[in-house]
Amino acid sequence: MKNYHKIITEIYSDLKNVNDIGKVANYIPELANVSDSNFGVHITTIDRNSFGIGDSDKKFSIQSISKILTLTLAYQLEGEKLWKRVDVEPSGNPFNSLLQLEADLGIPRNPFINAGAIVVCDILISHLQHPKEDFLAFCKEISNNPHLKYDEKVAQSEKSSGYRNIALCNFIKSFGNIKNDIDIVLDFYFYTCALEMTCKEVSEIFLFLADDHFITQKGKRVLTMSQAKRINAILLTCGFYDESGEFAFRVGLPGKSGVGGGIIAIHPDEFCITVWSPKLNKKGNSYKGMLFLEQFTTATESSIF
Ligand code: DON
Numbered sequence: 001m002k003n004y005h006k007i008i009t010e011i012y013s014d015l016k017n018v019n020d021i022g023k024v025a026n027y028i029p030e031l032a033n034v035s036d037s038n039f040g041v042h043i044t045t046i047d048r049n050s051f052g053i054g055d056s057d058k059k060f061s062i063q064s065i066s067k068i069l070t071l072t073l074a075y076q077l078e079g080e081k082l083w084k085r086v087d088v089e090p091s092g093n094p095f096n097s098l099l100q101l102e103a104d105l106g107i108p109r110n111p112f113i114n115a116g117a118i119v120v121c122d123i124l125i126s127h128l129q130h131p132k133e134d135f136l137a138f139c140k141e142i143s144n145n146p147h148l149k150y151d152e153k154v155a156q157s158e159k160s161s162g163y164r165n166i167a168l169c170n171f172i173k174s175f176g177n178i179k180n181d182i183d184i185v186l187d188f189y190f191y192t193c194a195l196e197m198t199c200k201e202v203s204e205i206f207l208f209l210a211d212d213h214f215i216t217q218k219g220k221r222v223l224t225m226s227q228a229k230r231i232n233a234i235l236l237t238c239g240f241y242d243e244s245g246e247f248a249f250r251v252g253l254p255g256k257s258g259v260g261g262g263i264i265a266i267h268p269d270e271f272c273i274t275v276w277s278p279k280l281n282k283k284g285n286s287y288k289g290m291l292f293l294e295q296f297t298t299a300t301e302s303s304i305f
Pocket of ligand 1: 257285
């Protein structure tokens with residue numbers, strides 16, 4: 001596996017004790033209980049070489065990283081009709097903003113902001129008999145990983161403090177772009193955000209976006225090549241909210257962050273790499289995670305550009 005192992009080890013030890021100016025998310029109370037010194041990295045290449053360092057085998061709350069998984073299942077089930085309900089433009093606004101929805105008549109700018117992911121959850125509820133169970137089964141199937149589960153405490157914590165998401169869901173429903181009961185949609189959305197995984201598990205579950213020939217254990221493709229291209233394109237332009245330009249500029253890979261401090265970055269035809277460090281910058285993205293990935297793609301000369 002190229003010289004990834006050596007470079008990751010060097011950058012990891014350089015950054016381990018760097019002055020981290022980020023802050024752990026506390027608007028979801030349960031997330032504030034996680035030690036802010038956690039720091040893990042894991043890379044999985046498309047030929048299934050794998051290397052992890054630090055806290056790469058500890059479970060963390062993947063939060064908005066799950067928005068890629070809900071989008072993928074909705075895209076499988078709904079096809080191109082999906083894009084009538086959610087757009088593919090960068091929002092240039094914070095992940096939980098209500099601002100643009102009024103002018104955009106309840107059509108979220110993209111599926112990776114909270115508004116978009118809530119609409120995607122609504123679409124899934126219209127298709128799935130048992131949304132939480134069926135979505136988890138989908139995640140297990142595409143990762144060939146039977147150990148995935150929701151963190152109940154995080155789901156309940158978010159449910160009891162999710163005022164902005166409740167507002168978003170109601171507001172979108174007023175435009176007719178939520179079809180199901182808002183309590184059911186929000187409950188499902190909170191659970192999807194509460195999926196817990198290790199860095200290793202995250203870097204494995206997204207291989208279908210890096211490997212054009214990826215098939216599941218059951219011999220099925222997850223998405224067509226064209227669909228995978230589209231998801232990577234939206235990740236590049238929208239995966240980091242109002243910091244998407246900055247991430248593309250510094251790292252040069254499609255990727256997605258979560259307020260649990262995880263970041264997945266995907267190099268099509270090469271690898272998936274996950275970094276977890278819970279302290280977030282002002283835009284809600286892991287401070288050390290971005291720093292690590294910037295140094296990694298620079299040292300390995302492995303961005304998409
Ligand atoms: O809905 C929320 O606010 C969280 N469950 C997810 C937000 C998130 O991860 C944004 N990421 N950087």
